[in-house]
Amino acid sequence: MNIGLVGVGTVGSAVADILEKNKALIAARAGKEIRILKGVVKNIARKRELPFPVISNYKEITEDKEIDVVVELMGGVDAAYDVIKSALANKKAVITANKALLAYHRYDLQKLLNGAPFGFEASVAGGIPIIRALKEGLGANHIESIKGIINGTCNYMLTRMQAKRITFDQALKEAQGLGYAEADPSFDIGGFDAAHKLLILASLAYDIDAKPDDILIEGLGHLSDEDIEFAEEFGYTIKSLAIAKKVGSKVSLRVHPALVSKKSMIAKIDGVMNGISVVGDKVGETFYYGPGAGGEATASSVIADLIAIARGEQTPMLGFSSGGEGGITLAKKDDIESKYYLRVLVEDMAGVLARIAQVLANNNISIDTVLQRKKRVQKEWANLLLSTHIARETDINEAMREIATLGFVKSPPVMLRIDV
Ligand code: NAP
Ligand code: HSE
Secondary structure, eight states, X not given: OEEEXXXXXXXXXXXXXXXXXXXXXXXXXXXXXXXXXXXXXXXXXXXXXXXXXXXXXXXXXXXXXXXXXXXXXXXXXXXXXXXXXXXXXXTOEEEEOOHHHHHHXXXXXXXXXXXXXXXXXXXXXXXXXXXXXXXXXXXXXXXXXXXXXXXXXXXXXXHHHHHSOOOXXXXXXXXXXXXXXXXXXXXXXXXXXXXXXXXXXXXXXXXXOOOGGGSEEOOSTTOOHHHHHHHHHTTEEEEEEEEEEEXXXXXXXXXXXXXXXXXXXXXXXXXXXXXXXXXXXXXXXXXXXXXOSSHHHHHHHHHHHHHHHHHTOOOOTTSOSSOTTOSOEEOOGGGXXXXXXXXXXXXXXXXXXXXHHHHHHHTTOOEXXXXXXXXXXXXXXXXXXXXXXXXXXXXXXXXXXXXXXXXXXXXXXXXXXXXX
């Protein structure tokens, strides 16, 4: 089986490397040899040690009659979409690791396939076979919830910031050096990459055709050392979570940092590792753990798709030929419910706590715990730390707006969700 690699960067070069190093094993499992005929790169002038020629025009791959499978590993949305459309128009099988593209065009692509095999195992959670688990292994179940860590860069950064107290910028630099981050790392730290992946999983589980703008996405940008320290002191670790939760015929989708109990399984997922809990109505909870980013881990999933195509295996792209779950719609962002951690920096004087409690009460928010910590330097200021019972997103947002306007509040109040 002949393939063309469109993109020979971190993942593409690892695909080439593994296909060469594990050639005999892969051929035995695929039932045929898998050969890369050529690759596409942007910078054609750069010297590369590759056992195949590189070119700059992708059409020399998508229109090449010798090529059976086009593997898109260049990233981006519009240009990658053009490559895949051209491949499908020329009746090629397609494999992609491009979650950004799928977040916008998965349903368009499903319509364009015309029976062509389409693999995207590598688009979510790097080396973990979560797409196959949802499409095939859990096919008998209604999916109750999906909750996990699905961005390796954020998890790596949070692990390093919490365990080693390195800065945000140092942690990001490390993640980039290890090949985990997207070409534009704001996709990782802004929560968008995890949101892209969550949307893909939500299509497999719920047939939800939502786009990134439709769902709650919050990145790591507002995390401070103080919140990391307080979380630690109260028995939590901070993780960036992606959550899909079905209640009745509605499913809420969200990505945000959260305080996670140190005793939970998800708190123990460190570094670049990803971990995903999927609860099915019949199987109960299942859990998937493994490397979520990096060249070899991601290439492992790309090659799994190549082997499946070589064997002639084919399941419908999103796991259903028509209809999927059917009837499930997206919950409004405002209706999402959670417990919340609030930190409000205030002047330490009479009536402050009562006033904040009043704002929360006026917005239907019930306080669970309260604690006050004096600032070390400005002794007349204090951090008020509150946790709430379950409340609605719309109510907490309004309360935060009102608290920010109170005269004794010294900086914008901080709100983080608490995982329950
Ligand atoms: P990368 O290291 O930046 O490699 C991108 C490759 O595509 C490079 O070879 C680049 O050429 C080529 N390219 C980019 N734009 C191009 C254009 N307009 N025309 C022709 N060639 C172009 O990216 P990567 O980390 O391998 O990621 C590739 C894809 O896999 C992305 O969709 C990413 O989201 C996804 N992914 C990555 C990981 C990971 O851990 N890295 C994990 C899962 C999924 P040059 O070599 O000349 O720059
Ligand atoms: N940038 C992504 C991450 C790559 O860090 O998880 C894997 O999809």
